[in-house]
Amino acid sequence: MGTTEDLAGWLTASRPDDIPADVTHEARRALVNIVGCALGGARHPVVDITIDALGAMFGPPDAAVLGRPERTDPLHAALLNGITSHVEDFDDTLPRNYIHASSPVASALLAYASANRVSGPDLVHAFVLGFEATSRLGNATYPSHYTAGWHSTGSVGVFGAAIAIGTLLGLTQEQMIWAIGLAGTQAAGVREQFGSMGKALHPGRAAQNGYAAALLAQKGFTSGAHGIEGPRGWAPVTSPEHDLSMVTDGLGESWELHVNTYKPFPCGIVNHPAIDACIQLHDEHGVAPGDVAALRLHVAPLVIDLCGKTDIHTGLEGKFSVVHGASVGLVRGRAGLREYTDEAVGDPDVKAVRERATREADDPTVTEDGVHVELELSDGRVLEKRLTASLGNLQRPLTDDQLSAKFRDQATLAVTAEQAELALELSWRVDELADVAQLVDATVPDG
């Protein structure tokens, strides 16, 4: 026996009814979030580039792509879904291992479900298993794997895609062992790609290659039996230190979806407390941009290191500027994808506030999860906001309504408001659908 065999045994014995109701609800939340992210990223230039480069290789148009008019073979649909759902860095995060597990797993599943009839309960079951295995493999190899330079969303997520698709295919235990092995021997993606399009390729390839691993295993493509734990298997090769008991201990007792988090803003997480505080000031006081005399952000030192930029001109630069995030939050009362465009960065109201904004790491009581904001108005009044837990953290999770708002904000970049509402509604009740293709179809732009 070994980790691979034990894990495969548990996975192939699992049935949809084994998923507790609270886990199913967290799966719904994760799916609402990731479908929204795929729609938010669907018009990113990287998608056109990928289709331009690889379109001549596309197979029969059996699958729809989330948020896109093109149809393609399911493996390429998985690739495209993985790219779109991660490219804006707006997808879910497991704070324990930094993996964005939904992107590789759901991207493969929704491509499969577009081309094959899959019921809601079966899809949720497969998603939960793929997510669970990804996060556990991530925990077992963290921080060694990530510190070595792997982008674990791809290099661990590939297992989740293989397991999710393997679950829908009804693989035997032996086939699941092969699928896991074939996933592990395709695991890839390095952090050198952070800041380039290459980063989004990682969950895309993880979805596509994990999916293929399951298809190959089903037909008898063999793998070494110890794909995870073998002396030359994935864990020893990629993670000098690891504790594989974390992959299998307590399977079915605790669920990793419970420790998943959803980003409220599409920028570096260290900016979130300042943005959150400024949105609260907007909502509570409705300050006009012209009335702002000074916006003083007292932040943790890491915020200055990672997102200290003040002289910015593009939407991309805005993602690395805490003063931009705070300013746009104060002016617009929101900080979605539309607030990180070149247009938003150049918006005269936002610019006026940003030019009066400062960020200093001058208050040792402010942690990375918090912020202290002083908003000085032209009449001399000073409004203050102090936060100690950031919105979107496990301590302050996004509510279902906040996830819906995030979905609408992103989805309407790709489809009409009416379509967005339908897709949102179907995402929330994905586990009741007779055929999940209905949800995928709802995300396809009209015309």
Add this chain to the structure above:
Amino acid sequence: MGTTEDLAGWLTASRPDDIPADVTHEARRALVNIVGCALGGARHPVVDITIDALGAMFGPPDAAVLGRPERTDPLHAALLNGITSHVEDFDDTLPRNYIHASSPVASALLAYASANRVSGPDLVHAFVLGFEATSRLGNATYPSHYTAGWHSTGSVGVFGAAIAIGTLLGLTQEQMIWAIGLAGTQAAGVREQFGSMGKALHPGRAAQNGYAAALLAQKGFTSGAHGIEGPRGWAPVTSPEHDLSMVTDGLGESWELHVNTYKPFPCGIVNHPAIDACIQLHDEHGVAPGDVAALRLHVAPLVIDLCGKTDIHTGLEGKFSVVHGASVGLVRGRAGLREYTDEAVGDPDVKAVRERATREADDPTVTEDGVHVELELSDGRVLEKRLTASLGNLQRPLTDDQLSAKFRDQATLAVTAEQAELALELSWRVDELADVAQLVDATVPDG
């Protein structure tokens, strides 16, 4: 500047005329060998399994697959060529880094050339560059990369495929930097797969993913600029110790194709001296199986460790049995793929000799490159053969005629003798072809 930029600069400045005539001849030899290997592996069950599993995903049938009747999109053709050319472990080997570089590089190129018009000189140029870069990256990271558990034929070969296709596409230096980065972030394949079909997946995916990296880069899919050497780039992440000066020093002055080797027999290389010696005894003495009283193999200790099996029943077991290789060599005067089938292992003549064969590590003067064979006949005579350099080594390379014989032996497993002759002839003059598709087409079985 850095390794990636320097390498990309040299690659994109290179022209077909820059390849010296002796390097072109070695490229011909490598191509004759790898096309033969692809034909020898074309009927392996793994190919049917792969087509069965992934056929529904295949794109337009723009490319032929070496030795197969199916046509598919070029990326899947690259995958299939990579699998067939490596699955019998009969392809070329770089003794300095254990990489089988031709499989990933030529598999991608011949898939491309089947779907796009490519001249012989352009193909040879692209092959030489892809091969050169693969071997140099292998040298720069050996032994660290291999010892860590990577199957470098896949995890290094992916660069060669990207560079070869990128050369045909005429990428700019910036695009080549991206292609290299996108190759490195897809690099995969672990040694846990040795002994399973997963091993052959590695050069297949390397060919396919490297090819895709070049296509993506051409259309503007960006990558980090330091894909090889960046702190979280391929070399630091996969190879704790490396010397990247070996990638770029002396480019264009020395050529890695000159240190490439070709296996004469499709089994573990440690068996080769014994097989070679027994074939020589066969050729010199023509001993009848019934006249063999004893066949005593005095071998290096490693031969016993790796290939000491004596009680064997299948062709696969035969690959790990030095007494089988020696016996079949003595009886048939050859040891090709046909000598490693279940039928050959069960052949009464071969079996009779094998049962009288022994292998002992009892002579300290015998090195891993050598053997001392004593053949005792029923009339009491003892014939001896002592070898100190193994056929196929750099010291005793296969001649062009021996490569042709190896080609015919493999090719006739997939096509008629007449077709095999045509494909062989076209392979030898690949650099003169106006359109390399002619060579690929010649390998497709009739009907």
